Amino acid sequence: MTPLLALSTGVLFATGMYMLLRRSIVKILIGLVLMGHGANLLILTSAGILRGSPPLIPQGEERIADAHADPLPQALILTAIVISFAIVSFACVLVKRAYEIAGTDDTEAMRSSELPIGSDPGGADT
Amino acid sequence: MIAASVFTLFALALLAPLVVRVAGRASGWVLALAPLTFCAWYASNLTAIGNGAVITPDAIEWVPQLGLAITFRLDGLALLFALMILGIGTLVVAYAGDALAGHPQLGRFMAFLIAFMASMLGVVVSDNLLLLFIFWELTSITSYLLIGFNNDKEESRRSALQALLVTGLGGLALLAGVVCLGLVAQTFEISEMLERADEITASPWYPAILILVLLGAATKSAQFPFHFWLPNAMAAPAPVSAYLHSSTMVKAGVFLLARLAPVLGATTAWTTTLTILGAATMLYAGVLALRSVTFKRVLAYTTVSALGTMVLLIGTGSPGDGALAAFILAHAIYKGGLFMCAGAIEHVTATKDTRRVTGLLRTMPLTSIALLLGALSMAGIPILFGAPAKELAKKSVTATAHADLLLAAIVASGALFTAAALIVALRPVFARHPHPPNPADPAPTTHKAGAALVGAPLLLGILGLVAGIAPALFIEPLVRASTLATTGAAFEATAKLGAVPLVALKWLIGPSALAVAIGIALYALRTPFGALAERADTVLARIAPPALYQYTLDAALALAGWQTRTLQSGSIGRYIRVTVLGGFVIVGALVWHTDATSAIAPAWEQVKLFDGALIAMIVLAALGAAMVRTRLAAVAALGVAGLGITLVFITFSAPDVAMTQFAVETLTVLVFVLAFYKLPQFRRLTLPSMRIWELTVSLLFGLGMTSLVLIATSESLAPTISTFFSENAAPQAYGRNIVNVILVDFRAADTFGEILVLALSAIGISALLKLRTQNNNDNATEAAQ
Numbered sequence: 001m002t003p004l005l006a007l008s009t010g011v012l013f014a015t016g017m018y019m020l021l022r023r024s025i026v027k028i029l030i031g032l033v034l035m036g037h038g039a040n041l042l043i044l045t046s047a048g049i050l051r052g053s054p055p056l057i058p059q060g061e062e063r064i065a066d067a068h069a070d071p072l073p074q075a076l077i078l079t080a081i082v083i084s085f086a087i088v089s090f091a092c093v094l095v096k097r098a099y100e101i102a103g104t105d106d107t108e109a110m111r112s113s114e115l116p117i118g119s120d121p122g123g124a125d126t
Numbered sequence: 127m128i129a130a131s132v133f134t135l136f137a138l139a140l141l142a143p144l145v146v147r148v149a150g151r152a153s154g155w156v157l158a159l160a161p162l163t164f165c166a167w168y169a170s171n172l173t174a175i176g177n178g179a180v181i182t183p184d185a186i187e188w189v190p191q192l193g194l195a196i197t198f199r200l201d202g203l204a205l206l207f208a209l210m211i212l213g214i215g216t217l218v219v220a221y222a223g224d225a226l227a228g229h230p231q232l233g234r235f236m237a238f239l240i241a242f243m244a245s246m247l248g249v250v251v252s253d254n255l256l257l258l259f260i261f262w263e264l265t266s267i268t269s270y271l272l273i274g275f276n277n278d279k280e281e282s283r284r285s286a287l288q289a290l291l292v293t294g295l296g297g298l299a300l301l302a303g304v305v306c307l308g309l310v311a312q313t314f315e316i317s318e319m320l321e322r323a324d325e326i327t328a329s330p331w332y333p334a335i336l337i338l339v340l341l342g343a344a345t346k347s348a349q350f351p352f353h354f355w356l357p358n359a360m361a362a363p364a365p366v367s368a369y370l371h372s373s374t375m376v377k378a379g380v381f382l383l384a385r386l387a388p389v390l391g392a393t394t395a396w397t398t399t400l401t402i403l404g405a406a407t408m409l410y411a412g413v414l415a416l417r418s419v420t421f422k423r424v425l426a427y428t429t430v431s432a433l434g435t436m437v438l439l440i441g442t443g444s445p446g447d448g449a450l451a452a453f454i455l456a457h458a459i460y461k462g463g464l465f466m467c468a469g470a471i472e473h474v475t476a477t478k479d480t481r482r483v484t485g486l487l488r489t490m491p492l493t494s495i496a497l498l499l500g501a502l503s504m505a506g507i508p509i510l511f512g513a514p515a516k517e518l519a520k521k522s523v524t525a526t527a528h529a530d531l532l533l534a535a536i537v538a539s540g541a542l543f544t545a546a547a548l549i550v551a552l553r554p555v556f557a558r559h560p561h562p563p564n565p566a567d568p569a570p571t572t573h574k575a576g577a578a579l580v581g582a583p584l585l586l587g588i589l590g591l592v593a594g595i596a597p598a599l600f601i602e603p604l605v606r607a608s609t610l611a612t613t614g615a616a617f618e619a620t621a622k623l624g625a626v627p628l629v630a631l632k633w634l635i636g637p638s639a640l641a642v643a644i645g646i647a648l649y650a651l652r653t654p655f656g657a658l659a660e661r662a663d664t665v666l667a668r669i670a671p672p673a674l675y676q677y678t679l680d681a682a683l684a685l686a687g688w689q690t691r692t693l694q695s696g697s698i699g700r701y702i703r704v705t706v707l708g709g710f711v712i713v714g715a716l717v718w719h720t721d722a723t724s725a726i727a728p729a730w731e732q733v734k735l736f737d738g739a740l741i742a743m744i745v746l747a748a749l750g751a752a753m754v755r756t757r758l759a760a761v762a763a764l765g766v767a768g769l770g771i772t773l774v775f776i777t778f779s780a781p782d783v784a785m786t787q788f789a790v791e792t793l794t795v796l797v798f799v800l801a802f803y804k805l806p807q808f809r810r811l812t813l814p815s816m817r818i819w820e821l822t823v824s825l826l827f828g829l830g831m832t833s834l835v836l837i838a839t840s841e842s843l844a845p846t847i848s849t850f851f852s853e854n855a856a857p858q859a860y861g862r863n864i865v866n867v868i869l870v871d872f873r874a875a876d877t878f879g880e881i882l883v884l885a886l887s888a889i890g891i892s893a894l895l896k897l898r899t900q901n902n903n904d905n906a907t908e909a910a911q
Contacts, residue, residue, distance in 0.1 A: 001733055005774070006835035009742045012767070015707065015752040015827025021820040023697050023811040026802060030760055033794065037748075037771050040787075041611040042831065044778065046838035054779040057856050060892055069779035071864040072848040077783050077879050078774075078869060085790045086887035092801040093138055093891045105806050113659060 005045040010076045014040030023106045032091060036084035041076045045075035128183055128198040128251050131164040131212075135244035142240055143233030152221010154578055157236055158216045161243060165212035168205060170598075175205050176603030178610055182253070182317070193314045196747045201252035202607025206451055207250035207374075207381055208460045214373050215243045215583040217462070222365035224576035225469055233886040235275060240269035246374050251380060253649060255304045255314045257422030258382075261345070262300065265375050267294045272370060273362040285358040292345050292355045300382075306335045307389075319389045327392050336390060339382070340399065347379025347433045350407040354672040357418075357426040364469020365424055371464050372429045375600065377621040380436045384450060384612045389439055389682045396813035397441050398809065403524075404438025407431065412542030414663060416648065417656035420552055421468035423455070426462065428504065431539060438535075440612075442526045448617030449515070449522035451608035455601065456515035459593065460503035463586030463779050464550065470579045471554070483554040492580045494555045501551035503543040503594075505645065506638055511593035511601070516540060516638060537641045544645020545652060551648070604873065703820070706827050713830060717837070737777070744770035757802045758857025765795045782865045 012034050019031025047070045055071035057064055095105075102110045138145075138160050146153040171181065188197040198210070219675050222239060245268055248261030267290070274286030308314040310329045311322050319326065328331060343349075350355035359371050370376070383400065383758030390396055408431050432453075439450040468478075470493050478484050486494045503512035516536075523532035591602045609617035648655060693704060747767035751760050768791035775784035812820070851868050861867035869877050 001737055001840050004733065004737065004741045006832045006839075007740050008748075009835050010828040011834030012747045012748050012828075014824045015748040017702070017827045018820060018824035019752055021702060021824065023699070024808060026757060026805050027808065029348040029798075030764060033764055034748055034751060034767070037767060038831065040773065040783075040837055041771060044775070044780065045835050046782075048839060049778040051777065054781050055852065056863040057861070057864065062856050068852070070846070071851055071868055072846055072850045073871065074865045075779070075785050075868040078786055079781070079876065081203060081786050081790050082880055083883055085794060086884045088794060089168070089797050091885045092797050093894045096801050096805065097894050099805055102537065105603045106811055107266065107809075115552050119451075 001049065002045060005041060005049065009045060010039050023108050025098060025105050025107055025110075027105070029088065029091055029095055033084075033088055036088070037117070040080055043073045043077050043080070049122065092114045127167060128181065128200055129196065131167070131390040132198075132244055132248045132251065135160065135164070135240055135247065137850045139241035139244060142236040146236055151227055152223070153232065154220045154227075154235065157240065160240075161212045161216040161219060164247075165209065165216055167209045168200075168212060171205065172209075172600065172607075174602050175200065175202055176607045176847075177637045178607075178616070188257075189252075193308060195254050195315075196257060197315060197650070198251045198255040199317055200251055202391070202604070202609065202611035203381070203384055203451075204611075205252045206455065206604050206608040207377070208247060208453070210377075211250065211374050214369060214458060214462045214586070217466075217578075218365045218369040219243075220578040221368070221466055221469075221582040221694075223365075225365055225473060225574065226363060231275070235363070236267050237270045237644040238275070239369070242272065242370060246378065249378055253316050255308060255319075258316075259297075259301055262342075262378060262382075263294075263297050265370075265378060266290060266297055266346075269293070269359070269370050269375055269623070271368040273359045275363055275366070276361070278359070280813070282361040285355075285361040289355045289359050291679070292352055292675070296345025297351070299338045299345075303335050303338025303342060303669065306331050306338065310335065311389075316385060316389070323389045323392060326389060327382050328514035331392070333395070334391075335394060336393075337401070339386060339390065340403075343379035343382045343437075344403065345379070346382075347376050347401050347437065348430050349379070349434060349437060350410050353407060353411055353430045354675070354819055357414075357423055360422040360426050363552055364422075364465060368465030369460045369468065372425065372461040376429065376433055377436070377454060377458070378452065379435060380440070383437065385439045387612055388614060390793055391440075391443075394463040395640075400437050400441030400493045401528075401532070404434045404436070405532065406435025407440060408539045409434075409542075410537060412539050412546070413659045415542060415546045416549070416652050417659045417663070419480055419549075420540050421471065421483075422465070422478065423482055424480065424546050425464055425468060426671040428543060429457075429461055431542065435519065435536075435539060435664070438532070442522050442532065443613055444522070444525055445613045445615035446609060446617055447522050447525075448609045449518035450612065451605040451617070452511075452515040452518050454895070455604065456503065456511045456590070456593070459511075459586050460500040460512055462733050463583040464500040464504065464577075465498055466548070466583035466586070467493055467500065470583065471497075473579060476896070480549055480554055482682065484557040486555045487697045490580075490583055496580075496583035497551050497555060499590055501547035501582070503587075503590045505547040505642060506540055507642065509591070509594045511590045511597075513594065514597065517636075520637065529868055533637065537637050540638060541644035541648055542640030544642045545648040548646065548649040549643070549652065593870060608658070641834060643741065649865075668737065700821070702821050704824050710826050717833065728735050740777070742771050743767075744774070745750055755808055755900060757805065757808060758799070761795055761798045761802065765791060768794070780865075782863065 003083065016031045016033075016035030016038055019027045019034060022028060023029070050069045053066070053068045055064070055068050055074065098110065099105050104110060138157070141682060142157060142636055145157055149156045171179075175181070181200040183198050188194045188196050219239060222235065223232075226235055229235065242265060245261045245264035249265060251260055252258035252261060270286050270290040273289050274282050276282045305316070307319070307326065310326050310331050311319045313322075326335070329335075343544060345352045356371060356376060360367050362371070388395075411427045411430035415424050415431060418424045418427060436450060436453060439447075439453060441451055449826070471486065471490070472478055475483055476492060486497070503510035506512045506516040508514075520533060520536055523529060523536055592599065606617045609615070630889065642691060693700075744767055747763045747770060750763035751767060754760050754763060768787065772784050772791065773788055774788045775781075778882075851872060852864055854868040855861055855864045859867045859871040861871065
């Protein structure tokens with residue numbers, strides 16, 4: 001199963017990178033999410049996968065006797081999921097805001113559309 | 127006390143601006159007290175060290191792993207330099223207080239000057255070569271700051287940078303040489319290297335060491351062909367020229383060669399290289415001195431020439447030969463004084479040109495006397511100290527294989543020095559009218575030269591006179607001690623340094639009188655001679671290092687500009703492409719090199735039908751999210767991919783992760799839909815050719831990540847800390863869900879940080895949304911008006 005998971009990790013990273021390279025900021029956002037998925041799969045798969053044995057200690061016992069899934073990467077992934085949610089939410093609003101001010105969703109056009117000096121930079125002074 | 131003298135001066139440098147603020151006009155005198163005190167202490171050791179004693183304080187460990195220790199050693203050579211640094215330093219600090227009186231940046235200037243003094247003192251008393259190198263670089267940096275002191279002038283900044291780059295490059299070579307030397311000698315202590323001189327000269331590394339050390343010394347001491355930075359360094363204020371660029375810093379290279387002469391000097395390569403290098407510099411710079419017209423430039427070229435003489439004398443030095451020490455001392459005394467006179471003259475007359483300044487005998491009688499004493503000493507006229515120093519130099523070269531040739535060179539340099547001395551002293555002191563007359567001459571300033579401005583050079587002039595008349599007073603023990611340190615045998619004073627009338631008589635019939643006569647002739651012919659030298663120099667400058675320096679500098683700037691334009695274009699896409707491709711090449715090379723791919727052993731455990739469907743779902747959803755044309759479809763595809771990953775987590779024993787992923791995925795889709803509602807539809811913005819290029823980058827990236835996972839799962843990694851968490855979750859943290867226990871107990875602080883990130887993100891989002899409302903309100907108000 002590992003090779004298949006590795007393959008899907010690769011696909012997620014490749015599509016994520018492709019979207020990151022787009023000029024539309026909306027697509028860049030989608031790329032960000034895809035890459036986040038890829039990263040989570042990477043952590044899970046790299047640590048070694050195991051079916052049907054979650055890291056839970058049975059009631060009444062002090063420790064798990066038999067082989068169980070590694071809890072550490074799971075804790076890492078949990079953190080990663082939450083952080084990437086925070087980033088994506090913020091980025092969403094930022095992208096929306098940038099589009100409203102710049103009037104375009106093209107990053108190349110945004111680069112060259114520096115506001116003339118003295119004009120209102122879109123409420124930044126409020 | 128040696129360490130104290132160095133470090134106290136560094137501390138004083140930090141305090142100097144404060145002292146200047148408090149002491150005002152008297153700050154020069156106040157600050158000069160410190161070097162004066164230390165100078166007195168060093169001088170009190172003169173007799174002992176003159177008799178061969180060496181003071182070595184206890185070592186202070188610094189970085190023992192590198193062999194770097196703070197070890198000092200005061201022998202004759204160090205004492206000679208320390209006395210020059212502190213003695214002339216005292217005068218220069220007092221002089222600078224007058225020369226820059228009322229300057230708004232006087233505090234800064236004094237800080238640099240005293241920091242330089244401390245660094246230079248550190249160079250000469252260090253026993254550890256690495257420590258010496260650190261001080262050496264500090265002198266380069268302080269020199270840079272001092273040359274560029276008038277930083278509102280472009281010339282100053284350019285000259286400062288040039289000096290820094292030339293001496294800095296030499297410093298790098300020196301560092302390499304020092305490291306090689308340390309590795310061969312297995313110590314960085316000079317005192318221990320002295321005992322292993324035979325091993326070092328016999329080592330196969332010796333030629334490399336010799337070349338590298340010579341590069342360092344030659345750049346620092348402005349030897350041909352690296353001489354060009356020194357005359358340009360005269361953009362600095364006069365006290366700096368008098369101190370750094372004539373009497374002390376530029377002698378650091380000479381010092382280093384003299385210091386290492388007992389270690390490296392026992393070979394023909396050493397003797398030959400130093401002799402040729404020194405002689406070439408001595409004559410070339412001497413000729414260039416004659417074509418110059420400003421005080422400081424003439425003096426700068428004679429300084430380069432004198433440095434050449436010193437290098438030559440190190441090359442020809444034999445045991446007991448005191449020529450080097452005497453020449454260094456004589457030069458420091460007269461050249462320091464001459465530069466101070468030049469500064470005083472410029473201060474009062476506002477003129478730098480030797481042809482425009484006249485009648486100093488009337489207007490500045492004391493400065494005139496100092497100028498004459500310095501010039502006479504430079505020309506080597508008895509009874510000034512310059513004369514016996516020159517005699518010793520002649521004696522030194524007559525003991526070598528090419529005695530006639532070198533003697534002729536020394537006589538020629540004496541003639542050039544005489545001519546230079548006449549240029550700076552004859553007309554300015556005695557003539558009545560400037561030549562050629564020019565009505566545009568600046569009117570003399572109303573500046574009055576302060577006591578230190580006149581007194582300091584006068585004191586040095588008188589010192590040269592005293593040293594010439596009564597060498598036994600302090601010159602002889604100093605030369606004896608220094609010679610003992612550099613050549614291994616003490617210098618025995620002969621009649622050359624002794625009885626004055628005898629010297630004067632012998633001088634009249636010796637080659638020195640000839641040199642002076644030729645010098646006078648050269649002075650008379652200086653205009654055609656200078657023009658000739660000018661022409662030769664112009665031709666040489668096209669191929670020689672000054673041109674090379676400029677070319678290298680331009681090329682470096684062009685390269686920097688090109689790489690900024692190419693790499694730092696500001697285009698995000700370009701940054702990502704460069705990063706990914708660069709990373710792929712580096713990581714790929716590493717994987718290839720370590721042959722990590724061969725370890726991949728695909729573990730095709732039983733792949734169930736469900737698994738296959740799951741993977742197909744993720745892959746298709748990801749591809750779909752990247753390829754569909756509408757925003758909503760893309761968001762939907764993204765949701766499907768997230769769902770697939772949730773299922774993967776369930777399948778592979780991560781129920782908590784699956785739950786979180788599911789909740790977050792739902793929220794993400796909602797956020798996207800809400801936020802994208804107002805955003806424009808997708809468009810095709812990228813050119814097809816660009817698209818293929820980007821597709822390649824993406825595929826390479828995906829391939830790299832897949833390989834990474836495969837390599838990671840094939841390698842058996844070191845045991846992780848997971849075992850600790852599994853075993854202690856229930857007994858210690860009283861939790862049965864190990865993942866939860868890790869998050870809220872073992873790594874609770876991390877989770878707290880995570881919550882903070884969420885909170886910050888929420889604040890940011892709220893601020894961005896609020897901002898829009900306000901802005902819209904403003905626009906609405908404007909529209910209403």
